[in-house]
Amino acid sequence: MRTVLVTGLGGAGRTTVAAATALAAARGGRRTLLLSPEPGEALAAVLGLDAPPSAVPGESAPGLWVARIDAGADFRTEFLAFQERAGAALELLGAAPLAGEELTELPGSEQFALLRAIARHTRGDTAPDLVVVDLPPLAESVALLALPGQLRRYLRRLLPAERQAARALRPVLAQLAGVPMPAQWLYDTAAGWDRDLAAVEELLAAPGTGLLLVAEPSPAATDALRAARPGLALHGLRVGTLVANRLLPAHSADPWLAGLTAEQNKCLDEWGEWEEWGEAHGLPHLGREPRGADDLARLPVPVPVSAAAALRPGPSAEGVEDRRAEDGILTWTIPLPGATKDRLGLVRRGRELVLTVGPFRRIVPLPSALRRCTVTGAALADGLLTVRFTPDPGLWPERD
DSSP states (O other), rough: OHHHHEEESTTOOHHHHHHHHHHHHHOOOOOOEEEEEEEEHHHHHHHSSHHHHHHHHEEEEEEEEEEEHHHHHHHHEEEEHHHHHTTTHHTTOOOOOOOGGGOOOOTTTTHHHHHHHHHHOOTTTTTEEEEEEOOOHHHHHHHHHHHHHHHHHHHHHOGGGGGGGGGHHHHHHHHHHTTOOHHHHHHHHHHHHHHHHHHHHHHTSSTTTEEEEEEEEEHHHHHHHHHHHHHHHHHTBOOOOEEEEEOOOOOOOOOHHHHHHHHHHHHHHTTTTTTSSSOEEEEEESOOOOHHHHHHTSSSSSSSSOOOOSSSSSSSSGEEEEETTTTTTTEEEETTTOGGGGGEEEETTTTEEEEETTEEEEEEEEEEGGEEEEEHHHOOOOOOOOOOOOTTTTSSOOOO
C-alpha cells in the first residue's frame, strides 16, 4: 500500500490536485481511497458528485472511494467513549456527564480526526492500494505531521511506562492513603493512544509514503515556500513531488499574459535550485476552476509520486562527528536549508536539544555520545547547522 499526503499553500488547489491524483490512480487500476476534511458540498463539486461524501467510504468512480473526515462526529465519538471509560472517576468528583447532542468540537479536533482517519483507513488486509490524503495548508500540515511524535513524548513524560509496574500495589496504597489512586483505565487509555500514534508515525516514515506539495508560482508563493524550507527539514519532512499548479501558456502574443508567464518561470527557476525537494511538476491552467471528472482528467498529475519517505527521523546520530583527536570536541551537523541566523534558536535541556527556526520548533533527543558533553558553540553556513560539544570530564572517561 502507498500513501500520498497532499499539502500546499492556501488557495493553490490542494483539494483539486488530491482529487485528480486519486482519480488518475483509480483509472490506472489501483484501488484508491481519497480522504479529505473539506466540506461535503465543496468536495462533491470538485469531484462532480451528485451528493456530498460521508465519513463512510463510498465508491464515486470505478476503483475510487471517497470519504469526508467529519471532525465534529469524530470528536463526539471519542469524547463519549472517554467519558464512559472514566465514568467512575467522574462520578467520584461529582461531575455531570455530557450528552452527545450538546457536544461541539474543540479547537484542534480537526487534526486529531485527520490522524485517526489516516490510521483507521490504512490498516488491515482490506486497505486500498493507494490512499490520497488531502491535508490542510502547509504550515498546519507541518505541525500536524509532527504531532504524533510530540504527543508520544508528552505521554512518556506524564505517564511513564515504568510506573505502570506498580499497579498491583494501588489497592493497598489507596487503603493506606485513604484516597483513590490513579485508575488503571488512565494507563490503559494512554497505552492505546501511544499505539495509535506509533502506527501513524510508522506510516508517515514508510518508504511508500510520499509528500506532494502544491503551489501556484508567484512571488508571494516563493516567499512562503522559502520560509517553510527550514521548518520542513527540521521536522524531517521531505517533499517528494512539488506541483506547480495553474501554469499559464508558455508563448503568448499578449504582453500582459507574457509578463505573468515570465514571472511564473522565474519562480520555477528558484524552486528548481532547492535540491532537498523533488523535481517540480507543472499542471496547466484550464482557464477555469476544474469541476468534475472530465476536468480532473485533463490535469496530468504525477502518478505515482516519488517513493521518497515523507517523514524522516530529522536530526539524527548520523550527523555526529568525533573530532576529539584534532580539536577536542564533537560536532553535530543538522541540515536546515534556507535557515538564517536571526531566526534560529538553540537551547540545551538535559538530554534534549530545543531547536527553533522562525515559527517552527522541535525538541530532539541528543545522541548518546553527546549527552555526556556540554554545548560550547554553534555555526550556521550553507544550510547546515553545526553544534559543537565538549566532553564533560565528570562524565566522559579519560583515554589512556
